[in-house]
Amino acid sequence: MNKTVIEKITHIVGEKYIKSSTAQLLAYSYDATANFQRLPDLVISPGNAEEIAEVIKVCNEYKMSIIPRGSGTNLAAGTVPYDGGVVILFNRMDQILNFDKENLTITVQPGIISENLCTFVEAHGLFYPPDPSSMRISTIGGNVSENSGGLRGLKYGVTKDYVKGLQVVLPNGDILETGGKLAKDVAGYDLTSLFVGAEGTLGVVTAITLKLIPLPQYKMTSIAYFESLEDAARTVSSIIANKIIPVTLEFLDKKTISAVEQYMKIGLSTDVEAMLLLEQDGEMHQVEQDVKEMVRIAEENGALFTQIAKDAQEAEQIKTARRVALSALAKLKPTVILEDATVPRSELAKMVMRINDISEKYNVNIATFGHAGDGNLHPTCLTDLRDEEEMHRVEAAFAEIFEAALSLGGTITGEHGVGEMKAPYLEWKIGPIGINVMKNIKQTFDPNHIMNPGKVFAKETKKRVVVHGGN
Amino acid sequence: MNKTVIEKITHIVGEKYIKSSTAQLLAYSYDATANFQRLPDLVISPGNAEEIAEVIKVCNEYKMSIIPRGSGTNLAAGTVPYDGGVVILFNRMDQILNFDKENLTITVQPGIISENLCTFVEAHGLFYPPDPSSMRISTIGGNVSENSGGLRGLKYGVTKDYVKGLQVVLPNGDILETGGKLAKDVAGYDLTSLFVGAEGTLGVVTAITLKLIPLPQYKMTSIAYFESLEDAARTVSSIIANKIIPVTLEFLDKKTISAVEQYMKIGLSTDVEAMLLLEQDGEMHQVEQDVKEMVRIAEENGALFTQIAKDAQEAEQIKTARRVALSALAKLKPTVILEDATVPRSELAKMVMRINDISEKYNVNIATFGHAGDGNLHPTCLTDLRDEEEMHRVEAAFAEIFEAALSLGGTITGEHGVGEMKAPYLEWKIGPIGINVMKNIKQTFDPNHIMNPGKVFAKETKKRVVVHGGN
Numbered sequence: 001m002n003k004t005v006i007e008k009i010t011h012i013v014g015e016k017y018i019k020s021s022t023a024q025l026l027a028y029s030y031d032a033t034a035n036f037q038r039l040p041d042l043v044i045s046p047g048n049a050e051e052i053a054e055v056i057k058v059c060n061e062y063k064m065s066i067i068p069r070g071s072g073t074n075l076a077a078g079t080v081p082y083d084g085g086v087v088i089l090f091n092r093m094d095q096i097l098n099f100d101k102e103n104l105t106i107t108v109q110p111g112i113i114s115e116n117l118c119t120f121v122e123a124h125g126l127f128y129p130p131d132p133s134s135m136r137i138s139t140i141g142g143n144v145s146e147n148s149g150g151l152r153g154l155k156y157g158v159t160k161d162y163v164k165g166l167q168v169v170l171p172n173g174d175i176l177e178t179g180g181k182l183a184k185d186v187a188g189y190d191l192t193s194l195f196v197g198a199e200g201t202l203g204v205v206t207a208i209t210l211k212l213i214p215l216p217q218y219k220m221t222s223i224a225y226f227e228s229l230e231d232a233a234r235t236v237s238s239i240i241a242n243k244i245i246p247v248t249l250e251f252l253d254k255k256t257i258s259a260v261e262q263y264m265k266i267g268l269s270t271d272v273e274a275m276l277l278l279e280q281d282g283e284m285h286q287v288e289q290d291v292k293e294m295v296r297i298a299e300e301n302g303a304l305f306t307q308i309a310k311d312a313q314e315a316e317q318i319k320t321a322r323r324v325a326l327s328a329l330a331k332l333k334p335t336v337i338l339e340d341a342t343v344p345r346s347e348l349a350k351m352v353m354r355i356n357d358i359s360e361k362y363n364v365n366i367a368t369f370g371h372a373g374d375g376n377l378h379p380t381c382l383t384d385l386r387d388e389e390e391m392h393r394v395e396a397a398f399a400e401i402f403e404a405a406l407s408l409g410g411t412i413t414g415e416h417g418v419g420e421m422k423a424p425y426l427e428w429k430i431g432p433i434g435i436n437v438m439k440n441i442k443q444t445f446d447p448n449h450i451m452n453p454g455k456v457f458a459k460e461t462k463k464r465v466v467v468h469g470g471n
Numbered sequence: 472m473n474k475t476v477i478e479k480i481t482h483i484v485g486e487k488y489i490k491s492s493t494a495q496l497l498a499y500s501y502d503a504t505a506n507f508q509r510l511p512d513l514v515i516s517p518g519n520a521e522e523i524a525e526v527i528k529v530c531n532e533y534k535m536s537i538i539p540r541g542s543g544t545n546l547a548a549g550t551v552p553y554d555g556g557v558v559i560l561f562n563r564m565d566q567i568l569n570f571d572k573e574n575l576t577i578t579v580q581p582g583i584i585s586e587n588l589c590t591f592v593e594a595h596g597l598f599y600p601p602d603p604s605s606m607r608i609s610t611i612g613g614n615v616s617e618n619s620g621g622l623r624g625l626k627y628g629v630t631k632d633y634v635k636g637l638q639v640v641l642p643n644g645d646i647l648e649t650g651g652k653l654a655k656d657v658a659g660y661d662l663t664s665l666f667v668g669a670e671g672t673l674g675v676v677t678a679i680t681l682k683l684i685p686l687p688q689y690k691m692t693s694i695a696y697f698e699s700l701e702d703a704a705r706t707v708s709s710i711i712a713n714k715i716i717p718v719t720l721e722f723l724d725k726k727t728i729s730a731v732e733q734y735m736k737i738g739l740s741t742d743v744e745a746m747l748l749l750e751q752d753g754e755m756h757q758v759e760q761d762v763k764e765m766v767r768i769a770e771e772n773g774a775l776f777t778q779i780a781k782d783a784q785e786a787e788q789i790k791t792a793r794r795v796a797l798s799a800l801a802k803l804k805p806t807v808i809l810e811d812a813t814v815p816r817s818e819l820a821k822m823v824m825r826i827n828d829i830s831e832k833y834n835v836n837i838a839t840f841g842h843a844g845d846g847n848l849h850p851t852c853l854t855d856l857r858d859e860e861e862m863h864r865v866e867a868a869f870a871e872i873f874e875a876a877l878s879l880g881g882t883i884t885g886e887h888g889v890g891e892m893k894a895p896y897l898e899w900k901i902g903p904i905g906i907n908v909m910k911n912i913k914q915t916f917d918p919n920h921i922m923n924p925g926k927v928f929a930k931e932t933k934k935r936v937v938v939h940g941g942n
Contacts, residue, residue: 100815100817101712102708102711102712102815102816102817103815103816103817104711125714126714146657147657147661149655149657153654153655154654158655160661160664161632170904170908174904174907175904176904176905176908177901177902177904177905178901178905180815180880180882181815181880182813182814182815182845182846182880182881182882182885183624183625183813183816183844183845183846183847183885184620184624184629184813184842184845184846184847184885184886185813185882185884185885186617186618186620186668186882186884186885186886186887186888186889187882187883187884187889187893187897187900187901188889188897188900188901188905188909188927189665189668189669189673189909189912189927190618190631190664190665190667190668191905191908191909193631193661193664193665194660194661194664194665196661197657197660197661198660202660213716214714214715214716215714237573240573240575241572241573243596243597243685243686244685245684245685282757283754283756283757283760285754285756285757286753286754286756286757289754342653342654342655342656343653344571344573344574344651344652344653345573345574345654346571346573346574371655373654374653374654374655375653375654375655376654376655409651409652409653410653411651411653411656411657411658412658413656413657413658414653414654414655414656414657415655415657416657417657418657418658418659422658426658426659429658429659430648430649430658430659431648433641433645433646433647433648434647434648434649434659434662436645437641437647437662437916438659438660438662440915440916441660441912441915443915444911444912444914444915445908445911456659456660
């Protein structure tokens with residue numbers, strides 16, 4: 001990296017907040033995605049939006065890349081450097097700027113840890129629902145840039161449903177303010193939504209106003225085991241068809257259940273094909289009615305065994321079983337690749353069976369769990385990066401999984417983002433016209449392509465896989 | 472209009488579906504906004520997206536304007552021609568394309584009447600919440616392009632919260648598909664949200680996939696009268712502070728109540744300063760609890776008189792009182808100008824008082840009603856277009872009302888859109904950087920500025936008004 005650039009950036013941010021030794025840079029050369037690693041040139045911790053604006057101006061002048069990074073929990077290589085450049089950290093920008101109980105909003109800096117925000121508002125009887133599995137370490141800024149989902153998405157939606165306003169430093173150094181605390185605002189284009197999920201490719205988010213809702217008073221959790229995937233999937237469809245929208249409706253397949261039980265020893269039944277985790281929250285009377293009805297529906301659809309958690313502790317244990325799924329699977333093999341192919345929920349059973357068929361076809365080990373109510377599955381491949389031959393089969397299997405999801409009316413990514421990893425597949429979902437529109441938008445914001453390059457847009461789209469077997 | 476253009480368009484759409492006589496064009500020279508009128512060159516009723524794409528290509532070639540138009544209920548001159556051009560009607564594109572009870576979505580053509588869609592899904596136990604006051608005649612396409620609100624926005628949000636996917640004909644004739652039925656999808660930028668509320672300036676929406684939710688089983692309505700605006704506003708804040716989010720929380724001031732009572736003779740108290748209409752829906756037990764609690768809060772905050780509707784008929788009568796507010800006021804004077812300045816709900820009382828002060832200062836007659844829970848007010852000026860001197864005062868008063876809303880952290884338009892009418896004020900809200908970003912987006916989609924010109928972007932921003940008296 002140009003010495004002048006380093007000097008200019010150091011002058012803006014202060015030497016204390018700059019990392020440039022190889023050992024330091026290494027720590028920011030990868031994220032939670034397997035198989036992607038490249039060194040940045042510099043890692044900085046600016047103190048405010050104005051400093052970021054100055055840094056961006058310098059980077060724009062010298063055509064240096066900017067990689068905004070929260071806690072690096074990204075699963076699509078969205079925060080891995082592409083061609084060196086400056087990683088921006090938000091560890092000094094983690095404050096609550098405004099908490100407005102009357103208007104039910106909170107304005108925060110991007111570096112605040114997601115769970116800390118949730119805990120803070122819950123202490124005031126309020127609720128910020130998006131709960132990505134990484135929430136204990138992920139930042140709200142990262143959640144916004146990836147439009148993160150979570151276990152409560154079915155009832156409460158995802159991050160974008162709660163972002164009401166943003167402050168964004170644009171690639172030209174302008175500081176844009178969008179939206180605000182208002183319940184309704186139609187003054188111009190919805191720029192807020194454009195930045196949510198843009199994966200840092202259009203600007204650097206420096207402040208976020210979020211909508212809050214009243215904290216539900218009561219919740220109740222249950223599980224149901226099934227001897228067939230179809231029974232579990234039919235239960236999911238039937239719950240929705242009965243006009244119940246539970247807060248959580250999660251699915252674990254046999255392999256995932258076994259891995260979790262092996263890891264946690266909490267007494268899960270491991271001789272079943274599928275498990276559903278069902279939770280409702282809200283007013284007590286309604287919650288009890290919904291959970292009983294969901295259990296009845298599960299039994300009607302052939303559940304082998306159902307259980308309503310008798311207290312908060314038991315409920316927490318059941319939910320932890322789901323939350324640790326990835327960690328439990330990660331114990332089994334050196335490399336774990338977690339995907340998030342998503343289908344309309346009516347296609348859930350078909351999709352799980354397709355994944356199993358593809359897993360067999362390519363002789364790769366795939367366990368599947370995920371947000372059944374959202375049709376958002378996490379086929380998780382247990383493999384080993386060092387086994388090059390197997391890695392080729394893994395890649396081919398995932399390409400076919402994306403193709404299968406698309407053929408069922410689904411998408412290549414439900415909640416993880418496109419990043420660098422799925423960029424070559426994006427055109428499969430949105431088509432050449434969609435890609436063209438997105439490229440034009442990117443171009444107008446960031447003509448020098450300094451903002452998180454290599455993400456979302458691929459140099460080349462992957463050749464499509466021919467999939468046999470229709471919808 | 473160029474004869475060749477007319478011939479080409481006639482060839483695409485068919486002579487039967489073209490209107491071009493002056494009498495016919497006159498009917499499409501205005502919308503529901505007072506004081507805006509200009510003739511189009513042609514009015515067409517295409518049959519599908521492909522025809523629209525062909526028409527747009529011709530218009531792009533000859534630099535002719537396109538004005539997409541639903542039922543013309545727009546209140547910001549969003550559907551009034553600007554420099555002639557082709558008005559596109561959707562009366563032949565009003566079909567339900569797909570109703571998916573398992574995934575809780577419905578895909579429709581833009582021309583379907585909003586209320587017809589609601590009635591259809593409600594017959595299946597499902598619910599599409601956005602309910603603009605014009606829903607009996609407005610189209611879903613218009614609602615999407617304006618991101619319409621309504622009376623149920625506080626609890627259920629606005630149109631954009633339900634749009635999951637779009638088909639849009641772009642100004643270059645490309646047909647773009649965005650989103651879909653999926654509960655979660657983060658494949659690329661959120662193009663869907665960019666078109667919602669874009670007022671037809673970026674493309675022509677030709678199909679819409681909407682999210683549905685289960686129909687609430689029960690609802691309960693009540694009213695509360697107050698002798699002061701502050702008491703009413705404090706009630707609103709206190710309801711939210713007590714963690715109750717009612718479906719409807721509407722406000723009518725003294726002038727509006729009188730006009731409605733005069734119009735409907737339903738026994739409203741006319742010797743009070745303000746009335747709140749409170750409604751909750753959901754599970755019976757919860758609804759009863761919430762409504763009783765809201766009534767208690769109203770009484771605690773000095774309500775003179777409260778009443779819970781004893782049955783559906785009485786509830787309907789109360790709600791009709793709110794729904795007819797505009798029609799009732801319209802009876803009083805030849806011209807009615809309805810605005811939608813919006814503030815954070817905590818600033819409601821201040822805003823109503825500012826409106827009253829401004830009304831006195833300019834000696835204009837303004838009645839105010841609106842969505843109190845959303846901070847979305849409808850100051851409504853009763854005037855006469857033919858009185859030029861008064862119209863100048865009306866314009867000055869509204870400019871000061873916008874300025875007052877902004878100084879309280881609000882916006883110039885909560886749910887009506889910018890259109891041509893409020894375009895000169897947009898920069899007051901989003902600033903020169905916001906305008907610049909929006910202009911760049913417009914430019915990249917529509918370099919020839921054929922899509923609904925004169926809307927959103929003004930030739931010149933109004934000079935700002937100096938407002939005395941702070942927040």
